[in-house]
Amino acid sequence: MKLTKLLTGAAMALGLATSAMAEDKTKVGFVYVGPVGDGGWTYEHDQGRKAVVAEFGDKVETVYVENVAEGPDAERVITQMALQGADLIFTTSFGYMDPTINVAKKFPNVKFEHATGYKRADNVSTYSARFYEGRAVQGTIAGHMTKSNIVGYIGSYPIPEVIRGINSAYLHAKKVNPDVTFKIVWAFTWFDPAKEADAAKVLIEQGADVILQHTDSTAPQAAAQAAGNVITFGQASDMAEYGPLPRVSSIIDNWAPYYIARTKAVMDGTWTSVDTWDGIGPGMVGIGEISDAVPAEVKAEALALKDAIANGSYHPFTGPINKQDGSAWLADGEIADDGTLAGMNFFVEGIEGDIPQ
Amino acid sequence: MDLSAINPVLLIASLMVAATPLLLAAVGELVVEKAGVLNLGVEGMMIVGAIAGFATAVESGSPLLGFVVAAIAGAALSTLFAILTQFAQANQVASGLSLTLFGLGLSALMGQSYVGIKPPQMQDIHFPLLSDLPVVGPILFTHDIILYFGIALTAAIWAVLKYSRVGLILRAVGENHDAAHALGYKVLRIRVLAILFGGACAGMGGAYISLIRVPQWTEGMTAGIGWIALALVVFASWKPWRVLLGAYLFGGVTVVQLNLQAAGVAIPVEYLAMSPYLITIVVLVILSADKSSAPAALGRNFHASR
Numbered sequence: 224m225k226l227t228k229l230l231t232g233a234a235m236a237l238g239l240a241t242s243a244m245a246e247d248k249t250k251v252g253f254v255y256v257g258p259v260g261d262g263g264w265t266y267e268h269d270q271g272r273k274a275v276v277a278e279f280g281d282k283v284e285t286v287y288v289e290n291v292a293e294g295p296d297a298e299r300v301i302t303q304m305a306l307q308g309a310d311l312i313f314t315t316s317f318g319y320m321d322p323t324i325n326v327a328k329k330f331p332n333v334k335f336e337h338a339t340g341y342k343r344a345d346n347v348s349t350y351s352a353r354f355y356e357g358r359a360v361q362g363t364i365a366g367h368m369t370k371s372n373i374v375g376y377i378g379s380y381p382i383p384e385v386i387r388g389i390n391s392a393y394l395h396a397k398k399v400n401p402d403v404t405f406k407i408v409w410a411f412t413w414f415d416p417a418k419e420a421d422a423a424k425v426l427i428e429q430g431a432d433v434i435l436q437h438t439d440s441t442a443p444q445a446a447a448q449a450a451g452n453v454i455t456f457g458q459a460s461d462m463a464e465y466g467p468l469p470r471v472s473s474i475i476d477n478w479a480p481y482y483i484a485r486t487k488a489v490m491d492g493t494w495t496s497v498d499t500w501d502g503i504g505p506g507m508v509g510i511g512e513i514s515d516a517v518p519a520e521v522k523a524e525a526l527a528l529k530d531a532i533a534n535g536s537y538h539p540f541t542g543p544i545n546k547q548d549g550s551a552w553l554a555d556g557e558i559a560d561d562g563t564l565a566g567m568n569f570f571v572e573g574i575e576g577d578i579p580q
Numbered sequence: 581m582d583l584s585a586i587n588p589v590l591l592i593a594s595l596m597v598a599a600t601p602l603l604l605a606a607v608g609e610l611v612v613e614k615a616g617v618l619n620l621g622v623e624g625m626m627i628v629g630a631i632a633g634f635a636t637a638v639e640s641g642s643p644l645l646g647f648v649v650a651a652i653a654g655a656a657l658s659t660l661f662a663i664l665t666q667f668a669q670a671n672q673v674a675s676g677l678s679l680t681l682f683g684l685g686l687s688a689l690m691g692q693s694y695v696g697i698k699p700p701q702m703q704d705i706h707f708p709l710l711s712d713l714p715v716v717g718p719i720l721f722t723h724d725i726i727l728y729f730g731i732a733l734t735a736a737i738w739a740v741l742k743y744s745r746v747g748l749i750l751r752a753v754g755e756n757h758d759a760a761h762a763l764g765y766k767v768l769r770i771r772v773l774a775i776l777f778g779g780a781c782a783g784m785g786g787a788y789i790s791l792i793r794v795p796q797w798t799e800g801m802t803a804g805i806g807w808i809a810l811a812l813v814v815f816a817s818w819k820p821w822r823v824l825l826g827a828y829l830f831g832g833v834t835v836v837q838l839n840l841q842a843a844g845v846a847i848p849v850e851y852l853a854m855s856p857y858l859i860t861i862v863v864l865v866i867l868s869a870d871k872s873s874a875p876a877a878l879g880r881n882f883h884a885s886r
Binding site for chain 2: 290408412414418429441449577
């Protein structure tokens with residue numbers, strides 16, 4: 224009896240303490256898969272975090288943990304953040320999906336936001352950017368620029384987001400250059416500069432003169448620069464320090480507006496679970512400056528494509544498109560629905576090689 | 581599938597580059613462990629060497645000076661480990677682990693202003709006549725000097741451990757520090773020197789990644805190579821040539837599997853991705869069937885009064 228009373232008292236005190244704290248400051252947590260200095264994916268998420276701090280100043284407190292491995296370790300880190308009184312937690316890698324859902328069940332009053340996943344709950348939102356729109360622009364430039372007709376692609380993990388990017392880049396490269404072929408290497412890591420550099424070197428040695436990457440570090444850019452006569456695209460971040468060659472353009476993730484809006488929603492008490500998937504139009508995906516190494520007419524074509532995607536007059540996955548095995552996927556003029564895109568697990572016709580299952 | 585896309589000459593040349601950081605770090609750790617000290621801080625010393633070497637090379641314009649400073653930085657960090665374990669008698673496993681964590685944090689701090697900078701390039705050595713030989717020339721005689729240094733260092737460590745008095749003393753300290761002490765050898769001094777040597781090697785290995793293999797600075801760029809070096813020493817049964825073999829196998833299979841993927845070979849990628857670890861372990865375990873064992877005093881602290 225006494226013990227229960229004591230415990231309830233303690234719990235109430237704790238509850239009061241946290242709610243009192245919540246009144247003056249909203250605590251926002253971020254879980255990162257790489258270091259904030261990776262120059263790519265995690266760097267851009269951290270820019271978003273800094274934008275939140277700049278927007279709300281003293282009214283928010285942000286915390287982040289870098290280099291969190293996907294899996295059980297992530298669950299521990301997220302739990303820790305929730306226990307420390309975070310009101311809103313952004314988990315910024317695909318592999319945090321199940322850990323986020325598991326922790327969210329235990330903390331119904333904490334709001335969670337998971338990037339690039341598809342599992343939601345009452346207190347778990349998902350958000351992602353339509354990177355494939357940027358990939359379409361990259362594919363167009365790549366198709367024009369390649370002389371060997373071999374485009375190297377460094378994939379991270381065979382998940383829908385990456386496969387979507389490969390398909391989109393391939394379709395648009397093929398459209399402007401029917402002879403183009405893609406060589407795809409799976410690195411099975413988001414961040415390992417030495418391995419990413421090795422992968423880029425291997426692709427260059429096998430004849431690729433365009434390198435697209437879906438890993439987080441700038442190592443492939445450095446490898447391409449050392450090799451010479453190879454072009455690359457910044458991934459997740461502008462990577463402008465490698466321009467004008469090898470980096471000729473980039474996909475830039477712009478999370479700041481979303482992070483600010485969601486933090487505001489928590490402050491106002493208007494937060495609800497949503498599924499956000501924005502592209503070039505709303506500004507979540509940016510296309511980095513196309514450098515002078517790209518001929519003017521190619522640049523104009525790429526920018527026209529970007530504008531068409533932005534104003535909604537063109538969708539990168541517009542039929543006729545067949546799957547890799549030759550079966551029909553989209554009829555002429557048909558546009559892919561978001562559900563199929565979100566779970567994309569097949570290559571389109573013309574890409575060689577299998578997706579690791 | 582198109583195997584003809586793989587150029588064997590370029591392949592072998594690049595596998596040697598991929599193996600060198602691992603080799604440098606592993607032979608350094610081998611000497612440390614032969615002296616009876618287990619330093620789990622290899623990863624931390626490597627990454628500090630990577631940024632120290634990178635920063636020096638950028639500021640001075642000399643990659644070679646970068647490697648020298650990287651070695652000094654690695655040794656300096658290992659001094660911390662030496663003080664903790666040899667003089668303060670701290671637990672070696674815990675000290676080594678904390679050295680890794682400390683090194684990762686310290687390097688991130690040091691490297692803040694070096695992200696995205698291109699380091700000066702290390703020139704490959706051009707041997708007259710030899711470099712122009714077909715096939716053999718590009719594979720063996722057109723590398724940077726550090727790669728040759730790594731191989732020479734392995735040979736030197738092997739010779740010193742096997743044939744010299746210094747090597748004998750080092751091994752005696754590692755096998756039975758009480759007996760070595762009774763014979764009048766300065767156990768602590770020898771161990772501290774071994775730790776410093778291991779730190780210098782790890783630092784150079786790290787700098788090889790940031791200056792030649794990648795070449796750039798990114799936080800956390802060693803990404804676990806230090807741990808693989810530690811495992812390699814064990815699987816190589818504390819024998820220098822086997823460390824070399826293991827490092828080349830690991831580096832080799834890593835590069836080969838990427839090549840096979842790019843060429844579209846019909847082996848599931850998961851098997852290819854695990855193959856470097858698997859093949860290296862299998863080969864070295866088969867080789868170590870002769871029951872060579874760890875230095876008897878490995879990981880045990882020494883104090884003259886005990």
